[in-house]
Amino acid sequence: MLTLLAQVADQAKDRDYYVGEHEARTLRARAARLDAFTPPRERWELHRKLAHHELRLGNTDKAIEHANAAYALLEALRPAMSPEARCETIFQLAMAYMRSGENANCVGHHTPESCLLPIRGNGVHTNREGSENAIRYFTELLETTPDGTASDTRLAARWLMNIAFMTLGRYPEDVPAKYRIDPATFDSDAPCPRFREIAPQCGLNMFGLAGGVITDDFDNDGDLDVVASDWNQSAQLRHFANNGDRTFTDRTTEAGLTGLIGGLNLVQADYDNDGWMDFLVLRGAWLRWAGRRPNSLVRNNGDGTFTDVTFDAGLADVHYPTQTAAWADYDNDGHLDLYIGNEYQDVNGGRFGSQLFHNNGDGTFTDVAGPAGVENNRYAKGVVWADYDADRLSDLYVSNLDGRNRLYHNNGDGTFTDVAPALGVTRPMQSFPVWFWDFDNDGHLDLYVPSYWWKSISYVAAGYLGLPSEAERDRLYRGDGRGGFEEVAASRNLTRIAQPMGANFGDIDNDGYPDFYLGTGYPGYEGLSPNVLYRNQRGTGFADVTTAAGLGHLQKGHGVTFADLDHDGDQDIYMCVGGAFAGDGFWNALFENPGFGNHWLVVKLVGTRTNRCAIGARIRVDLSEDGTRRSVFTHVNSGGSFGASPLRQHIGLSKADRIERLEIHWPTSDTTQVFRDLPVDQFIEITENKDTYRRLPYAPMGNEPPGTSPRAARVK
DSSP states (O other), X not given: OHHHXXXXXXXXXXXXXXXXXXXXXXXXXXXXTOOTTSOHHHHHHHXXXXXXXXXXXXXXXXXXXXXXXXXXXXXXXXXXXXHHHHHHHHHHHHHHHHHHHHIIIIITTOOTTTTBSSOOGGGSOSXXXXXXXXXXXXXXXXXXXXXXXXXXXXXXXXXXXXXXXXXXXXXXXXXXXXXXXXXXXXXXSSOOOOOEEOHHHHTOOOEESSOOEEEEOSSSSSSOEEEEOOSSXXXXXXXXXXXXXXXXXXXXXTTTOTTOBOOSEEEEEOTTOSSSXXXXXXXXXXXXXXXXXXXXXXXXXXXXXXXXXXXXXXXXSSOOOEEEEEEEOTTOSSSOEEEEEEBOOEETTEXXXXXXXXXXXXXXXXXXXXXXXXXXXXXXXXXXXXOTTOSSSOEEEEEEBTSOOEEEEEOSSSOEEEOHHHHTOOOOSBBOOOEEEOTTOSSSOEEEEOBOOOSOTHHHHHHHHTOOOOOOOOEEEEEOSSSOEEEOTGGGTXXXXXXXXXXXXEOTTXXXXXXXXXXXXXXXXXXXXXXXXXXXXXXXXXXXXXHHHTOOBOSOEEEEEEEOTTOSSSOEEXXXXXXXXXTOBEEOEEEEOOOOSOEEEEEEEEOSSSOTTOTTOEEEEEEEETTXXXXXXXXXXXXXXXXXXXXSEEEEEETOSEEEEEXXXXXTTTEEEXXXXXXXXXXXXXXXXXXXXXXXXXXXXXXXXXXXXXXXXXXX
């Protein structure tokens, strides 16, 4: 596998559209042949193309040089040039300067406040040249482009101009009144304690492009470790071991992972039921025919090392472009199966159907997607399993880009039926991440499918400014308890376009109702939109608390995970940050939860007849809060489809000081365990069909940082 990956990396350095040199090298050769007889239009086109490719590769000074050369030709070309082309040329120059400012400040001199909207404090740029020039050209664009012309570009320029003024500490007062965005536009819907970005102090400030992340216990010491990837085919996957003192150490080399490169997404499972967490690396997304790259199934050897077993497992015979997969035991035989959602297209004869790998129970898999009826044959971007109709069989939802989504109902005989049209859950037509959850704790699984209307930052700007937009809205499908769904997004305040890629859910305030965080953006450098945190209002709706919480990161958000990395009883948020282009790298972020003073329970399930890591098991917690009885429901999985939270379940209990009843349903054995009168604020392990549970150590790591909110009592 390592030899094959090295070959793919060599090819990518040249031909990969996002990180390869081939197109830039070809254009440079053409530019070297320019002479006085070259027509201005040809020169303009060449400089614009070169500006794009040099910026794509991170050669920002060269990009600015060529963007300026194209800009200098505008006057000579004015009679024959459309206003739209002129507008785009000025926008490209402004954007090149803006990225230059980001590189000199947010990247080169990164601070915990860098790129957090609204930008202030140490996030303000000290090297001001990039943003000052960006403002100059955004202003020219807005002043010289007629109203009604290139409206998307004009709106994008207005949005980015306001951000550029923020980076200089001159927002809002110095923004021209007619282009100013009211600061109240960014206010949160509700108060929320502020999170701190602490990745550098913890040793988790990995720098790179778009990537995936897993937080889970890979060495079985009770602490959560981190595995993170970078989709650049030359970039090394990284394994960070938790030291138990709020810091992490890069153990990639010691773990035997050197040479395991590339991968846009990761997802974990104990696929061989040996008690050690394994993981899958997914490759080739967005690259069409060139994305036929092997995925990697990485087996945990149980001694601190890992082995790529993809070929031995039968997962490398056919490989298609993908970045999404999910584990489940769809036939309840106790062995985890794997669905890989491939990016189907009919290009050069390539028909990349999705794959369902049945676990043979001997370390190997067999692709049964065809006879099972789940090939999808659409451009899959997110896949998740859940038993939505409570018949003890895992069903499959596939989120497709530019096509209707699918909900494959498990028929119980090895086949599936797409019931999405009948149940009204096919939209949005452009979607990306997805997950099942019970957002209102009524005991019925719901489905969240956000819209990925990604082709312009103007859609995000329009949402903040209350302007009309053609963009399709998110869908929140509420389970009705009878196997059907009702679409309720608008009534739950989920109407704003965010363009999410990485996304996940957790319970930041330990109130028992899941919240969620969206990592936003798209490949273009102009795709600077704040990542979004929605706080659940006890099942009645969601409040956007992004700016209050300090989580409005403007850089591209990819893999997202919710995990209590410091064992203080609340979930922190770790996110892979960085774009698709070689020059759009950034630092991963760890946002420390400030604490909300509520109680919690962490449950690790160990299957015996059900798969060992208990994927698909259901948990119900009954509690009494201020004299009112209620329940919290969850099921074991890693959360959303882009970013993997721990398989052990972190359950918020709000102000309840005892757990009246804890119920576990195991799908393979179809048995239910019940425990009564449990203490709160503890970490427990429950084994299938055992009458007792085991209490595990869960001490806070090190001293609490100053200024944090009080927390509930913790197990020492």
